[in-house]
């Protein structure tokens with residue numbers, strides 16, 4: 001273990017000024033401490049963000065809800081009113097890891113977590129994402145990897161919350177320099193689409209403060225398929241949100257997880273679904289539009305039919 005310093009600031013200004021390029025923010029620690037134990041990361045300083053004010057509450061407003069960066073995933077899972085208003089977000093939270101992980105892991109940490117690619121997580125492998133010059137998964141073991149990417153790295157985004165929040169058109173409020181920036185979920189991950197070394201679009205001193213979710217009368221749903229019934233990552237996940245009138249959909253979003261370095265959505269599918277009565281044919285056609293540009297690798301082609309089935313099932317869950 002490399003030695004490091006630990007600080008626990010009580011203001012956002014202090015947290016941001018302390019972290020610099022050599023430190024890392026520490027929330028629940030599930031991800032960052034794992035990287036340190038595996039010698040994948042060796043920050044000189046850990047800046048505990050859990051004592052920052054106003055970051056642990058879920059607040060319902062008339063037009064939008066606010067969820068603090070340090071709200072735990074179990075708090076989202078157990079919040080009865082949130083479950084009623086944003087069922088897809090509650091379902092996504094309930095599928096994260098295990099109860100022990102959900103009790104500790106935070107919203108900010110879940111969104112900013114790093115790749116789970118097994119080459120990236122191997123202490124002795126310096127792949128593209130860790131500054132090397134080879135993606136070992138492309139010609140190697142790529143069973144869990146992406147169907148879509150804009151760069152040579154094929155490691156997919158694995159945050160459950162990101163997929164549900166993308167469907168809900170949430171914004172992540174980030175302290176960036178002296179200002180606050182409101183990033184859509186596509187903005188939050190855009191850099192990971194283009195840049196093999198990026199996990200998301202945050203710089204080292206960007207601090208997530210809270211997430212804002214519009215309460216616009218849409219309902220939502222989330223489904224995933226994993227190899228194990230519990231305590232397992234999604235092979236593929238799907239979140240959807242829409243205004244539902246009988247079986248007629250409007251303001252639709254459908255988002256896939258674990259198939260791209262970003263929460264994956266296709267505008268043409270949203271346009272196709274707008275104003276349609278949902279039935280088997282419509283759901284199937286939407287799933288075909290979304291998977292149209294998939295580029296399966298040697299071992300992950302099975303994700304295409306799973307994603308199509310999940311899209312159909314998630315859309316059907318929306319209409320009840």
Ligand SMILES: Cc1cc2nc3c(=O)[nH]c(=O)nc-3n(C[C@H](O)[C@H](O)[C@H](O)COP(=O)(O)OP(=O)(O)OC[C@H]3O[C@@H](n4cnc5c(N)ncnc54)[C@H](O)[C@@H]3O)c2cc1C
Nearest residue numbers: 027028029030031032097105106108109110112159160208
């Ligand atoms: C066995 C196992 C199974 C798992 N299964 C799932 C799963 O099914 N679905 C899923 O979504 N996740 C899963 N996870 C991942 C887990 O949910 C994340 O590791 C966890 O949510 C990270 O949250 P944390 O608070 O512990 O973050 P930390 O480990 O403290 O931080 C994670 C990253 O976020 C940064 N960070 C933390 N807070 C902030 C902030 N406020 N602003 C900016 N950056 C910040 C840290 O610097 C670090 O880079 C699993 C993890 C394990 C170990």
Ligand code: SF4
Nearest residue numbers: 117127135153154155
């Ligand atoms: S998929 Fe990305 S993280 Fe995995 S080996 Fe390739 S470059 Fe590294």
